[in-house]
Amino acid sequence: MPRFRTSLIAFLGLFLAPLPTADAFGPVRSPVQQDAEARLMNEFSRFAALTDGTVGIAVRDLSSGEMLSFNGDTLFPMASTYKVAVAGKILALLDHGQLGLDEQLPRLGRSMPVRALLDMMLTQSDNEATDALVARAGGPAAVDGWVRALGIKGLRVDSNTAQLLARAKVLSGGFGDEAAAEARLSEGERNARDMPNLAFATDPRDTSTPRAMGELLSAIRQGKALKPSSTALMLSIMDRCKTGKMRLRAMLPPGTQIAHKTGTLNGLGNDAGIVTLPDGRMFVISVFVMKDHRGHVIRDRIMAEAARAAYDYFLFAPERRTV
Template sequence: MKLRRAAFALAALVLFPLAPAAAREPAPSIEAGLAERLSAIGTVPVGRVGIATIDLTTGRETRFRAAETFPMASTVKVAVAVMYLAEVDAERRSLDKIIALNEALRSGSDGIGQDMPHPGVSLSAANLIHLMLTLSDNTATDVLINDLGGVAKVDAWLRANAVDGVRIDRDIARLVLDNLGLPMLPGKTAAQTLWASDPLPATARAVAVEAFDRDPRDTASPAGMAQFLARIDRGDFLKPSSQKFLIETMVKCKTGPDRIKGLLPDGTIVAHKTGTLAGLSDDVGIVTLPNGRKFVIAVFTLGIADGPVRARIIAEAARTAFDYYATR
C-alpha cells in the first residue's frame, strides 16, 4: 500500500540493543536522592533512557545519562517556535503574517495534512505555531522552517544563542523519510516522496531504524534540552509577550497525554512537547507544582519497541520528580 496517511503511523518493531553513547556523564548531581530514583526508572534491559531535571527555583539539576545524545524527533519543534518568536520580537516577522502552503511541503501528519486536504491553504504564523506545538503538525513545522530560511538558519540561531546540546539538520519530512529508511525519489521533495513510496519490509525497516538511531544529526542531550527550556522560562530568548504565547501554546499540547502528564495529579500545568518515531518516545517540558514552583524535565527513550512501555518510563520519571520537588 502507499504510505499516504500511514507514512507517519510507525509500527512497533523488534529493535536491536543499542550500545551506550560515548559521552562522559558529569559529576553526580546535587539532588542525589532524586538522581537515585530516576536511575532506577531509567535503567532498562534494552535500549537507552536519558533524563534531566532542573529545579527552576534553585537551579539544581538531576541527570541520568543526560550528557548522551538522543534523536529529538518532534521535540525540535520547540526550537523552531522560539526562533520564529525571536524574529517576531525583532520585528522581522509577525504572528499575523499569512503564509501560503507550498503543496510540495505537505506531509501526512495530523493538522494540515489530515484536516485540510485541498490546495489553497493559507494560515497565519500564529496558527502554524499552534498546530506545530499542539498537534505536532509536520507540515506546519516545515512551512515555518521554510519561512525562516531553512534548517541551517535555525541551527545557526541555536549556535548564536549558545544553545548547547541541541542541533537541527533536516526538516521534518526528511527526518521521517530517513527514519523510514526510504530513499528520495528523483524530482520530488521529501514530503512528496513520503506520499509516493511503499514501506520497506520489516527486516529492512529494522535495519534502517537502527542506523537512524545512531545518526548524530537532529539530536539533543537531555541536559542540553533541559537547559534550553530553563532559559526559555528565564526569558533569555523572548520578550514577555512572546514567552507567554509560547508557554500558553505548549500547555495546550494534545499529544502524549500518557507521558509527562500521565501520572501527575489532574489539573497540573504542564507546558510540554513530545517526539515520537519508531522505537523512541520523548517528552520535554516545564511542570508547575501546586505551590507555584516549577521544574523542567526532559526524558528521551530509544530502542524500546513497546510504545506504552516508553510512555510509562516518561510518566514515572515525571511523577517521581514531581513528588520530590513538591516536598522541597
C-alpha cells in the same frame, strides 16, 4: 644553590598552603539532601531498566538552578521535540519585527497565518505546519543558529521534518498531524511498525542531550530567549499540547500545569516540558528513550514515572542550604 632553595620552598608551599574551603566548590549538601538526590537517581535507574533501549533524563529547578540527570549528556534523536527550537526562532523573528503572526504561509496548497501554524505545530505536532515555519525561519541552519546564539551546546538542528523522516525511514500513520495519526493506528499496527532504526539513532544529526533540551526550555521560560509577550504566547500554546497524554503529564496530580512538547519515531519516544508545582515553583524535565524494542506503552510509562518522581522530589525535598 639559592635557586634550588627557592624552588624547594615553592614546592613545599603546595603542601603547606591551606586547603580550599568547601565554599570554594559551591554549597555543601546536607546528608538529608544527598539522600533525597540518591533516591531520585535510583528511581531514574529503575525506570530505565524497563526498556531494552537507552533512557536519558534531565531535571532542573528553575528557582535554584539545581540540575540532576541520568545519561543527561547522551545524544538522542530529537524527533518532534525539535519543534520547540523552530517555534523559538519564529518568535525571535517576531520580536525583531521581521515577521507578523498574521503573515500567510502555504500549507498543503492553502495559505494559513503563522499564528495558526504555530498552534498546529506545538499542540498537534503537525509536520506540514512545521516545515512551512522552518522554511520561513530561513531553513534548519537558521533554527540551529538561533539555538547556538543562546549559548546552548549539545543540540543541533540539521533538517526539516520531511528530511528527518526520510532519513529515519519511518513507517507512520501519515506525514501530517501526528496526534491524528496516533489515533488512526490500532495498537497492533503501532506495535508492528514500532521497531527502532539503530543507524538513525546513532546519527548525530538532529539530536539533543536531555540536558541541552532542558537548557533551551529554561532559557525560554526565564525570558532569556524571547520577549515577554512571545514567551507567554509560546508557553500558552505548549500548555495545550494534545500529544503524549500518557507521557510526562500522565501521573502528575490532576490539574498540574505542564507546557511540553513530545517527539515520536520508531523505537523512540521523547517528552520535554516545564512543570509548575502547587506553590508556583517550576522545574524543567526532559525524558528521551531510544533504541527500544518493547513498545510505546513502556516508553510512555518511563516518561510518566520520571515526571512524577521529579515532581515529588522538587516538592518535598529539603531546602538547598550550606551546612
